[in-house]
Amino acid sequence: MSSSLDAARPETAPAETPRFRPAVHFTARDTWLNDPNGLVFHDGLYHLFFQNNPYGNVWGNMSWGHATSTDLLRWTEHPVxxxxxETEDIFSGSVVVDHGNTSGFGTAESPALVAIYTSAFKAGSVHSGTQAQSLAYSVDGGMTWQKYDxxxxxxxxxxxxxxxxVFxxxxxxxxxWVxxxxxxxxxxxxxxxxxxLKTWDFLSDFGPANADAGEWECPDLFPLPVDGDPENVNWVLIVNVNPGAVAGGSGGQYFVGQFDGVSFVPEAGSLAAPAGITSLPDDASRSEALQQSLWLDWGRDCYASVSFSNAPDDRRIIIGWMNNWDYANQLPTAPWRSSMTLARELRLSSGNGGARLVQHPVLGGSEEELLHAGNIELGASALRLPDAVPGAAQVIEAEIAPGTAERVELRLLASSDGRQGTVLSYAAGNGRxxxxxxxxxxTTFHEKFASVESAPVGLEDGVLKLLIVVDQCSVEVFAQDGKVVLTDLVFPEAHSQENSLAAEGGIATVLKLAVSSLA
Structure with a gap:
């Protein structure tokens, strides 16, 4: 991904902020990261490569960093x-396992991992000022890499x-290979x-469509069965956009359709506006079309999401960059800056508007239960939940029937005096x-950070289902079994650890409530 932001370290490095270091979201040890690259599973390891500045904690000097995991929660960082x-920055791309040794970089018995990445050629190089696609390969399981000559x-x-x-x-x-x-x-x-993988022929193109007010980046294309039916397979095209996302700045949209080996054709229900949002006559029309587009995440901080190659059991698992280009270089963390979202498994579910993605966070089943309750009548008096635990993530699962309540409110990482906190609320009247x-x-480190995000969420049989993961400096919300997702960064004061649940304007019923810790 490109950026015109300054690549140098700030003249005065901020004090270290260990309280913001996530427990189960990957961060580089002491440098900058952005887009996930080359996500691949090989020989029992999930490999996460990523855009990395090895020399500082702001964007610049683009290289591929590297981390591995066996469970998608706990990561080990490796050398660049x-x-x-001097000739190129290494921009985003992907990695494949060349099982058939089509490239000749490995053998049939010991296939090479092949990285396909963007060379952003610098001034003075042969391809000065252009971006083109290049190869590197590894014959030792992804630990060392050789650029193709x-x-x-x-x-x-x-x-x-x-x-x-590439897939x-x-x-x-x-x-x-496509x-x-x-x-x-x-x-x-x-x-x-x-x-x-060395000689490429043009097939087709797609776009502009839907959110097309900013640059398109980090695409992905893959098949998924609808409702698990192998006889009913659709293709999903993810396209990240910056700026112009539904919550402002960076975000990821997607289309559902068919791919025949040559062209991707979206279903009619994937298109919010046939001619593209930028061609609509006024801001109100654009805003309405953005709401009708298909979004991976309705929050401010999920960008450049791409999926793993070669994942076991044909699972489709994505990871995104948990940040937004509006304020990415100003986050109040040190010595690192930026993190990844949780890994999320994707499925396609049928609905009134056609097949749509649902997302489930990969949590590993190792949570420690802190609270389990149900059938609680909820009014204006707050129901206190277990406090957040420093150094651990917290998973909150709730099923709530709003009943007569006008609004149900979950306060997260709040101060005891009520002055600070992140508020997740649901209004049954407008279904938001x-x-x-x-x-x-x-919130004051950047003028665009203090924000309010919302998404349309309909009740199902009168019930709102929520799965929320809170991890030191982030909140990820999966509503209605992952049909709608909101992801936001937050930077609470050290004393802001309280969580509570309340209803306004009537009585709601908490049918299920479970809180657990994940470290």
């Missing part, structure tokens, strides 16, 4: 995998051609095919779930 140099392997002589996601496409008629990349400033996804971080603690 693919380093930028004939890079780049695909160029369009473009300054904004980037973020290749193996198999059908009765064809077997090949690349989805973007012409970022044209708001287009471009598709190519290859037999050997709202996450308010305007008084969540440290």
């Amino acid at each position: 995998a693919i380093a930028g140099d 004939r890079n780049p392997v695909l160029t369009r002589d473009s300054a904004h051609f980037r973020d290749p996601k 193996r496409y198999e059908s009765a008629q064809d077997s090949c 690349m989805v990349a973007v012409e970022a400033q044209q708001q287009k996804v471009v598709l190519y095919r290859s037999d050997d 779930l709202t996450l308010d971080r305007s008084r969540s603690g440290e």
Whole structure:
């Protein structure tokens, strides 16, 4: 991903902030990170490569950092995998396991891992000012990498051609590698095919469509069965956009449709506006179309989400960058800056508008239960929940029937005097779930940080289901079994640890309430 932000360290480094270090969200030890890259499962390990500045905690000197995990919760950071140099920055891309040794970089018995990444060529290099796609390969399970000596392997002589996601496409008629990349400033996804990962032929393009007011980045394309039915498979195209997301700044949209090995065709229900949002006549029309677009996350802090290659049992698991380009370089954390979202498993579920994604956080089943209760009548008097625990994440699961209540409110990471806290509320009257971080603690480091996000959420049989993960400096909300997700960063004061639940304007019933700790 590109940025014009200054690549140098701040002249005065902020004091270290260990209280904000997440327990189960990956952060680099003491440097900057952004987009997840090259997500791949191989030989029992999940590999997370990522955009990394090895020399500072703001954007710059782009290289691929590297971490591994066996459970997607606890990560081990390794040395830089693919380093930028005097000719190129190493921008986003993907990794595949070349099982058939189509590239010749490995053997049939010991396949190579092949990284397909964007070379952002610097002034003075042969390809100065362009972005093109290049290869690197590993024959030791992803721990060391060698750049291909004939890079780049695909160029369009473009300054904004980037973020290749490559996958193996198999059908009765064809077997090949397919690349989805973007012409970022044209708001287009471009598709190519290859037999050997080295020589690429153009297939088709898609876009602009829906949220197209900003640059398109970090695409992904994959099949998923609808409601688990292998006879009913749709394809999902993820396209991240910056700026112009539903909550402002950076965000991820998606389309559902069909891919035949050449072209992606979205179903009609995936299109909020056939000609694209930017062609709509006024701000009100654009806002309405944004609400109708399909969003991976309705919060401010989930961007560049892409999925793992070669995941076991054909699971489709994504990770996103938990940040927003509006204020990314100003987050009040040190010595690191930025983290990843939780890993989320994706499924397609049928509904009135067509097949839609649902997301379930990968938690590993190792939570320690702190509270389990049910059938609680809830009014204006707050129901106190277990406090947040320093150094651990907290998982809150609730099923609530709003009943006569006008509003149900969950206060998270709040101070005892009520002056600070992050508020998650639901208004049954308009069916909106709202996450308010305007008084969540440290908010003044950037003018765009103090914000309120909301999403449409309908009750199901009169019930609101919530799964909330709170981890030191973040809140991830999965509503109605993951049909709607909101993710926001928060930076509470050290004394703000209280959690509570209340109802306003009537009586609600808490059918189920479970709180657990995850470290």
